[in-house]
Amino acid sequence: MVQAYILIQTEVGQAAGVASTIAGLPGVTSAEDVTGPYDVVVRAEADTVDELGQLVVARIQSIPGITRTLTCPVVHL
Structure with a gap:
């Protein structure tokens, strides 16, 4: 299982939608x-990095x- 935080910038007034x-x-x-600096923070998961x-x-x-989006995969060190 791959997990990530996705940081998203939106147009003005669009974050909630x-x-x-x-x-x-x-x-x-x-x-x-x-x-x-980012408007929406998403936590997502998938079976593989490709997914x-x-x-x-x-x-x-x-x-x-x-x-704009910025994907930050979660790592377990």
Whole structure:
């Protein structure tokens, strides 16, 4: 199981709608609108790194209102 935090920047006024849309996607365990340099923080999981990449590129980045994403995989050292 691969887990990651996805930090998202949105267009002005779009954070709540983007977070709500993302929260309903399979593989997303949480999606919160936040303050700071990013507007939405998502926690997601997938069976493989490739599946995680498909979630980010094919599903999340295609949502209207998103301007940039940064994926931070969780590591266990």
